[in-house]
Amino acid sequence: MTDVAPAAVPFDLATLKMHWRRRIEAMRATGVLPLIDVESNLGDDLDIQVFARQMDGEGVALIAFSAVPQGRGWNDAARHAVAADPWRYIPAGNGGLPPDWKRDPVEFARASREHTRSDGYPLMGEYEFRHYPSPDQIQRGHRERDEDLPIDGPAGHELFRFSAESGISFQIHHEIEDQTLAPLEKMLTQYPKAKVIWCHLAQMRYQSRNTVYGPDYVRKLIEAHPNLYFDLFSGPPDHVYPGSGEYAGRYWDRSTGKLKPEWATLIADHPWRFMVALDLNPFIMKAFPRKVAVQRAVLDSLPPSAREIVAYKAAWKLLFNEEI
Known part of the structure; x- marks a missing residue:
C-alpha cells in the first residue's frame, strides 16, 4: 500500500464522495446491500488489490481506514490507502x-x-479508555494490555471539546461495566455537541461487572444524548472471550443466531444511531468474511425499513451531514 505516494491533504472529500456514492449505487443496482464499516485499524502492508477483491465479494462498499501508530507517532497510512x-x-x-496513546494521551x-x-479527516479513530486484551492478543500470549484511562480526564476533555467545536465524530472503546458508565454520562452531558460513537454495542466481557447496562439503559442514553451513536461489532453468537470464559456478545439469541428481540427493537426504533463495524486489525484479516457474515446476521435481525439505514445510510449521514 505504501508503494503509492500519499494523497494530498486536505483530502478532496467532494471528489472522494462522488466515487463512494457511485460504488454504493453500483452495489445496490446488483441487489447487494452495501456496508460501510466505520471502525477498522489496518496495517501499512495491506495488499490493496487482494483486499479490494475481498471487499467486492463480501459487499463491503467502504471501510473507514484508521492507521496503527505502532510507537512512531502519527501514521499517515490512511493517506496512502486513499491514494491507492x-x-x-x-x-x-x-x-x-497503545503504545503512543498510553505513553502520553x-x-x-x-x-x-x-x-x-x-x-x-471526516472521522477520528477509536480511542481506548477502558480496554481488556483482545481475544487475538490473548491467543498470542499478550495479556499485558489492560488499558484504564479515565474518560473524564484531560485527554478525554481534549477529544470531547474538539468534537463539539468541529462537529467531527470520534470513537471510544469503553468496556461496559458499572464503574465506567457514570464518567461517560458526565462527559456526554458536559459536551452535548460532541459526536461520540461508542464501539461494540452489548459487548460485555465480564458480565458480573455489569448490573445496569441493557437495551433499556441504552434507550435512555440515546433519548438523553442526541449525539451518541453505537457501532454493532460483535463476535459471533458462539464466541467466548478467553479472558473470562463467557459469551461476550450479549445481544445474541444463541438458539437462533439472530438478535434478541429487545435489542432488535431498540435498533429498529433508532436506526440512525447504529452502524456497522468490522473491527479489523492486521492480525485478523483472515477473519474478514466471518466478520462480515456476523454483521449481516445483525442486519437480517432487523425489519427491512431499518436495514439500509444501519448498513450504510447512518454512517454517511453522521460523517458527511447529508443523506444518501
Whole structure:
C-alpha cells in the first residue's frame, strides 16, 4: 500500500464522495446491500488489490481506514490507502492505541486534533479508555494490555471539546461495566455537541461487572444524548472471550443466531444511531468474511425499513451531514 505516494491533504472529500456514492449505487443496482464499516485499524502492508477483491465479494462498499501508530507517532497510512484506492477507503484518524496513546494521551489527543483539522479527516479513530486484551492478543500470549484511562480526564476533555467545536465524530472503546458508565454520562452531558460513537454495542466481557447496562439503559442514553451513536461489532453468537470464559456478545439469541428481540427493537426504533463495524486489525484479516457474515446476521435481525439505514445510510449521514 505504501508503494503509492500519499494523497494530498486536505483530502478532496467532494471528489472522494462522488466515487463512494457511485460504488454504493453500483452495489445496490446488483441487489447487494452495501456496508460501510466505520471502525477498522489496518496495517501499512495491506495488499490493496487482494483486499479490494475481498471487499467486492463480501459487499463491503467502504471501510473507514484508521492507521496503527505502532510507537512512531502519527501514521499517515490512511493517506496512502486513499491514494491507492479512492473508491473503497474513508480516511480516519489514527485513534488512541497503545503504545503512543498510553505513553502520553494528552499530547496524542492534541496531535489527533491538529491532523484532523489540517488534513480534513471526516472521522477520528477509536480511542481506548477502558480496554481488556483482545481475544487475538490473548491467543498470542499478550495479556499485558489492560488499558484504564479515565474518560473524564484531560485527554478525554481534549477529544470531547474538539468534537463539539468541529462537529467531527470520534470513537471510544469503553468496556461496559458499572464503574465506567457514570464518567461517560458526565462527559456526554458536559459536551452535548460532541459526536461520540461508542464501539461494540452489548459487548460485555465480564458480565458480573455489569448490573445496569441493557437495551433499556441504552434507550435512555440515546433519548438523553442526541449525539451518541453505537457501532454493532460483535463476535459471533458462539464466541467466548478467553479472558473470562463467557459469551461476550450479549445481544445474541444463541438458539437462533439472530438478535434478541429487545435489542432488535431498540435498533429498529433508532436506526440512525447504529452502524456497522468490522473491527479489523492486521492480525485478523483472515477473519474478514466471518466478520462480515456476523454483521449481516445483525442486519437480517432487523425489519427491512431499518436495514439500509444501519448498513450504510447512518454512517454517511453522521460523517458527511447529508443523506444518501
